[in-house]
Amino acid sequence: MNEITELSRLDTIVQMLEINTSASIGEIAQACHVSQMTIRRDLQKLVEAGQVIRIPGGARIEHWRGAERSFFERLQRMSNAKRSIGATAATLVADGESVVLDSGTTTLYVARELRARRNVVVFTFSLAVLEELTSAEGIRVELSGGVYRASSHDLIGHAVAKSLSSIFANTVIFGAASISFSRGVMVHDPDTQHELLQAGKRRVLVIDSSKIGTEATYRLCSVEDCDLIVTDRGISADDLARLRQIAEVRVAD
Numbered sequence: 427m428n429e430i431t432e433l434s435r436l437d438t439i440v441q442m443l444e445i446n447t448s449a450s451i452g453e454i455a456q457a458c459h460v461s462q463m464t465i466r467r468d469l470q471k472l473v474e475a476g477q478v479i480r481i482p483g484g485a486r487i488e489h490w491r492g493a494e495r496s497f498f499e500r501l502q503r504m505s506n507a508k509r510s511i512g513a514t515a516a517t518l519v520a521d522g523e524s525v526v527l528d529s530g531t532t533t534l535y536v537a538r539e540l541r542a543r544r545n546v547v548v549f550t551f552s553l554a555v556l557e558e559l560t561s562a563e564g565i566r567v568e569l570s571g572g573v574y575r576a577s578s579h580d581l582i583g584h585a586v587a588k589s590l591s592s593i594f595a596n597t598v599i600f601g602a603a604s605i606s607f608s609r610g611v612m613v614h615d616p617d618t619q620h621e622l623l624q625a626g627k628r629r630v631l632v633i634d635s636s637k638i639g640t641e642a643t644y645r646l647c648s649v650e651d652c653d654l655i656v657t658d659r660g661i662s663a664d665d666l667a668r669l670r671q672i673a674e675v676r677v678a679d
Contacts, residue, residue, distance in 0.1 A: 530601030
């Protein structure tokens, strides 16, 4: 019998991630001779034990420190909501189009859903997006220049702004820390690239429901500047009605 016991399998998964840092669910399932569903359950146990971190499509060993670790921890928060938002936002990008992807955790879920597209150009300053799409045959990723920032696993600086100012894609998909009904779309990051909002014909904000009706540190733009807002089913009826008075909103399934 090829299938190994659960305890041995969990050890195998951890050892595999120790060696490779990260691996896809398919790679782990093949190595353990079990179904991907079984591996998903195994990974959940290892996440709960604090040994691994789930990333879109796979897992990463839990050995990150400081700011770099925080990015992958943020990736876990509201993960089901972000996954549904990513799937809905990705439907806005057709084969043959171009899209600019921000460096937030929600846009990483969008990138995952774009993997099956054909003849799509993705502009980004996110190293996480680049890694997610590296093996996607139908996607061409154009990465901006810039200075590496571990806290968000992305690039910042004047080189990013210069790259964005030369782009005019079909769609810009970006995230934010909050939507304030009095102050607009807000972020915590002073290095947020404002040029991002001018880099495409259509501006799509992807934001989970926990951030709606809250405030952050810096104002990015007005809610009216968003051509579409994609959020999840956790949004309250009152917030949804209020938001729809000032912008088009799509609630992901």
